[in-house]
Amino acid sequence: MFDFRKSAAALLAAAAVGTMGLMPAGVQAQTLKAVMHSDVKILDPIWTTAYIQRNFGYMVWDTLFAMDEKFEVKPQMVDKYDVSADKLTWTFTLRDGLVWSDGTPVTSDDCIASIKRWAAKDSMGQKLMASVASLEKVDDKTFKMHMKEPYGLVLESLGKPSSNVPFMMPKKTAQTSPDQQIKVEDVIGSGPFIFIANEWKPGEKVVFVKNPKYKPRSEPASGLAGGKVVKVDRVEWIAMPDVQTQVAALQNGEIDMIESPGHDLLPLLSSDKNIKLFNSNPTGNQYVFRFNTLFKPFDNPKIRHAAMVAFSQEEFLKATIGDPQWYKVCKAPFICGTPLASEEGMKDVLNGDSAKAKQLLKDAGYDGTPVVLMHSTDLQVLTNLAPVAKAQLERAGFKVDMVSMDWQTLVARRAKKDPPDKGGWNAFLTSWLAADVLNPVMAAYFNAGCEKASFGWPCDTTIEKLRDAFSKESDPAKQKQIVVELQKYWAENPTHVHVGQWYQPMALRKNIEGNLSAPVPVFWNVSKK
Amino acid sequence: MLDFIARRLVSIIPVLVVVALFVFFMLRLTPGDPAAVIAGDNATSDQIADIREKLGLNLPIWQQFGIWLGNMLQGNFGESFFFKKTVAELIAQRLEPTLALSVCTLILAVSTAVPLGVIAAYRQGSLLDRVVMGFSVLGFSMPSFVIGYCLIYVFAIELGWLPVQGYTRIGVDFWSFLERIILPSVTLGIIYVALIARITRASILEVLNEDYIRTARAKGLSNRVVLMRHALRNAAVPILTVIGVGIALLIGGAIVTESVFGLPGLGRLTVEAVLSRDFPTIQAVILLFSVVYVLINLLIDIGYTIFDPRIRY
Numbered sequence: 001m002f003d004f005r006k007s008a009a010a011l012l013a014a015a016a017v018g019t020m021g022l023m024p025a026g027v028q029a030q031t032l033k034a035v036m037h038s039d040v041k042i043l044d045p046i047w048t049t050a051y052i053q054r055n056f057g058y059m060v061w062d063t064l065f066a067m068d069e070k071f072e073v074k075p076q077m078v079d080k081y082d083v084s085a086d087k088l089t090w091t092f093t094l095r096d097g098l099v100w101s102d103g104t105p106v107t108s109d110d111c112i113a114s115i116k117r118w119a120a121k122d123s124m125g126q127k128l129m130a131s132v133a134s135l136e137k138v139d140d141k142t143f144k145m146h147m148k149e150p151y152g153l154v155l156e157s158l159g160k161p162s163s164n165v166p167f168m169m170p171k172k173t174a175q176t177s178p179d180q181q182i183k184v185e186d187v188i189g190s191g192p193f194i195f196i197a198n199e200w201k202p203g204e205k206v207v208f209v210k211n212p213k214y215k216p217r218s219e220p221a222s223g224l225a226g227g228k229v230v231k232v233d234r235v236e237w238i239a240m241p242d243v244q245t246q247v248a249a250l251q252n253g254e255i256d257m258i259e260s261p262g263h264d265l266l267p268l269l270s271s272d273k274n275i276k277l278f279n280s281n282p283t284g285n286q287y288v289f290r291f292n293t294l295f296k297p298f299d300n301p302k303i304r305h306a307a308m309v310a311f312s313q314e315e316f317l318k319a320t321i322g323d324p325q326w327y328k329v330c331k332a333p334f335i336c337g338t339p340l341a342s343e344e345g346m347k348d349v350l351n352g353d354s355a356k357a358k359q360l361l362k363d364a365g366y367d368g369t370p371v372v373l374m375h376s377t378d379l380q381v382l383t384n385l386a387p388v389a390k391a392q393l394e395r396a397g398f399k400v401d402m403v404s405m406d407w408q409t410l411v412a413r414r415a416k417k418d419p420p421d422k423g424g425w426n427a428f429l430t431s432w433l434a435a436d437v438l439n440p441v442m443a444a445y446f447n448a449g450c451e452k453a454s455f456g457w458p459c460d461t462t463i464e465k466l467r468d469a470f471s472k473e474s475d476p477a478k479q480k481q482i483v484v485e486l487q488k489y490w491a492e493n494p495t496h497v498h499v500g501q502w503y504q505p506m507a508l509r510k511n512i513e514g515n516l517s518a519p520v521p522v523f524w525n526v527s528k529k
Numbered sequence: 530m531l532d533f534i535a536r537r538l539v540s541i542i543p544v545l546v547v548v549a550l551f552v553f554f555m556l557r558l559t560p561g562d563p564a565a566v567i568a569g570d571n572a573t574s575d576q577i578a579d580i581r582e583k584l585g586l587n588l589p590i591w592q593q594f595g596i597w598l599g600n601m602l603q604g605n606f607g608e609s610f611f612f613k614k615t616v617a618e619l620i621a622q623r624l625e626p627t628l629a630l631s632v633c634t635l636i637l638a639v640s641t642a643v644p645l646g647v648i649a650a651y652r653q654g655s656l657l658d659r660v661v662m663g664f665s666v667l668g669f670s671m672p673s674f675v676i677g678y679c680l681i682y683v684f685a686i687e688l689g690w691l692p693v694q695g696y697t698r699i700g701v702d703f704w705s706f707l708e709r710i711i712l713p714s715v716t717l718g719i720i721y722v723a724l725i726a727r728i729t730r731a732s733i734l735e736v737l738n739e740d741y742i743r744t745a746r747a748k749g750l751s752n753r754v755v756l757m758r759h760a761l762r763n764a765a766v767p768i769l770t771v772i773g774v775g776i777a778l779l780i781g782g783a784i785v786t787e788s789v790f791g792l793p794g795l796g797r798l799t800v801e802a803v804l805s806r807d808f809p810t811i812q813a814v815i816l817l818f819s820v821v822y823v824l825i826n827l828l829i830d831i832g833y834t835i836f837d838p839r840i841r842y
Contacts, residue, residue: 041611049569163569179579184613201622202612203801204793240694240791248681249693405560408806412562415577430570454573
């Protein structure tokens with residue numbers, strides 16, 4: 001059957017590419033070539049939470065709301081919104097002139113279907129929808145969200161900056177089961193770029209061209225919000241797995257940027273007069289030590305607390321990042337430099353106090369059960385974490401059995417609920433983008449909802465009550481009070497330990513300008529001189 | 530001969546069955562879960578379980594094998610767990626760079642190594658002989674990624690003669706193809722130059738002491754004719770064997786070289802598939818490599834009969 005949408009999208013993409021070929025002599029299409037942290041394998045940013053798919057999503061699709069560089073949620077596709085006095089009805093009106101890249105208008109139906117699909121997958125979306133009674137279309141540009149009860153994080157949820165991001169997709173695409181990946185031909189967005197499907201060569205490159213139909217907001221770009229003005233004609237994400245080759249290619253001018261150069265290569269890059277380093281994400285990332293609360297010894301909150309007392313962030317950060325310019329010792333679990341940052345309740349933990357930890361272990365009745373600590377060996381930013389954790393835990397009197405494996409094996413093993421001596425685990429270390437842990441509802445490792453919680457499956461009704469209270473509160477000052485109360489309790493009953501904040505600068509040729517400070521590397525506002 | 534070729538082709542079938550069984554079950558026994566990889570860091574156990582079900586990974590292993598074998602018999606290699614593309618499509622996309630790299634490497638290696646080996650043998654003990662043998666030891670000892678980085682530094686960064694990385698398809702722009710395939714081919718070729726040159730030298734030295742060489746010289750034939758027509762031809766069988774083994778080894782070497790030079794070939798596809806536990810892709814690529822390996826051996830066996838007419842099957 002003839003599919004108008006597919007054909008129109010193909011024609012439009014061809015026209016966009018063709019237009020570049022018809023430029024007057026002397027005017028060359030500007031192509032920005034970037035090496036991202038990973039190759040794009042999956043095109044559906046709702047189906048997976050992987051960051052590369054999220055980055056892909058920001059190229060092609062747009063969001064109703066977006067977070068600016070001051071962590072404030074601002075309308076993006078939405079022109080205006082309104083909440084009723086009883087906070088039970090939210091009304092959203094879309095901006096004029098929003099169209100999908102195939103030329104059809106963006107409608108309320110598309111947005112309602114997109115919200116539903118996103119919320120079926122995303123934990124913050126699930127929490128939001130638990131308070132939503134219904135989503136109702138008013139007209140093509142307006143829809144209402146009827147709440148069962150007031151919910152304080154409506155805008156924060158719809159403007160969630162990181163995985164899963166509530167991207168708006170055409171209704172037909174959004175009606176794909178959340179457990180099914182969308183088809184390549186359904187990658188039709190209303191975002192600033194168009195994905196050129198027939199130039200996508202997995203393992204080689206992903207190609208985007210400027211969306212000529214995209215209508216940016218009039219405000220200046222800020223973080224992920226504001227006017228997404230595209231200043232290059234074409235963006236290519238080149239798949240280049242070897243870090244040395246990435247650096248050589250950047251030095252040689254074959255590529256324009258590397259999203260995540262290794263920290264050991266930063267001195268080499270910064271010494272090149274044609275290259276600059278830019279920390280696009282000032283809040284950075286957070287290292288995390290995660291407990292499995294199902295089994296001994298970390299089924300005992302007092303023993304988890306002892307581990308938190310034993311840890312010293314500085315040691316982790318020195319071993320993995322090295323240069324203090326690119327890390328920060330930060331006791332605030334919700335990230336230093338953000339609105340909910342607070343070190344309340346953290347005074348007696350994370351000081352590397354092994355003597356105190358030893359005493360706490362003794363008081364908690366630790367029986368010498370070994371901690372099966374999973375050690376990821378193939379990701380440079382994680383490799384040195386587990387040996388540091390092992391040393392710090394052993395100084396405090398823990399017995400540690402560190403098991404080395406590649407990251408993909410770790411990822412599979414951490415999903416298992418088997419006992420540690422039968423293929424399960426007690427602890428592992430990972431890293432979160434700061435934008436994923438800005439509040440206790442967003443931060444997956446604060447979820448203490450037993451079976452519904454992330455790997456480690458903590459079960460704690462107090463934490464859950466405080467998370468619920470936070471989600472229902474819309475007053476920022478009261479939200480902060482709840483956070484302080486939560487983290488005081490959490491320091492004694494931790495679900496995980498944050499073991500340091502670190503920054504990943506991108507490396508750019510000096511002729512690349514306009515990169516924005518945002519938790520996600522974005523390509524609008526970027527120009528090539 | 531035709532009977533021999535037919536028998537050898539039929540013998541591929543049991544080889545493939547064994548490889549298929551081995552690869553399928555080894556993959557299922559290795560740790561790692563493609564569903565967990567797909568789901569990403571923020572996923573919950575339930576989400577991973579859903580994906581496992583969609584991929585059919587919850588089915589009993591024999592059932593999974595039956596489905597895969599059934600599809601294979603119909604020429605269907607399945608769909609990659611990650612890309613919404615068939616494995617056949619993925620392989621087709623990645624075949625050209627690997628093929629181009631292998632052919633260029635082979636041409637470079639044979640055309641350089643055989644003359645070097647012959648000259649080294651002819652001038653045994655001379656400075657040239659020592660230089661060739663020294664180079665052989667060095668070429669054989671240095672990991673290909675080190676050679677690759679050195680070549681990139683000299684020819685791409687310092688001299689700016691060639692690009693660091695990337696691949697242009699031969700049909701798109703031949704000169705761009707050429708300038709991007711030179712460094713990877715030299716990198717991968719050095720080890721084969723070393724290997725083939727040593728074997729050529731040793732084989733030539735062996736035949737140079739034979740009576741028929743003395744007879745040829747006594748007939749007044751020139752050194753060139755003696756070496757090329759009499760010595761090299763009689764020394765060809767071991768050289769051909771080494772070249773055959775070398776082609777098979779190229780598959781392994783291509784994995785490293787493709788990564789260093791950013792070539793989107795089958796070697797990198799294999800690494801990516803293994804790292805992400807993309808079972809259908811790994812299975813298909815390994816089966817393909819097995820077929821190639823068997824066919825190369827067949828071609829080498831046929832080659833023996835051309836260079837040494839005494840060999841008959």
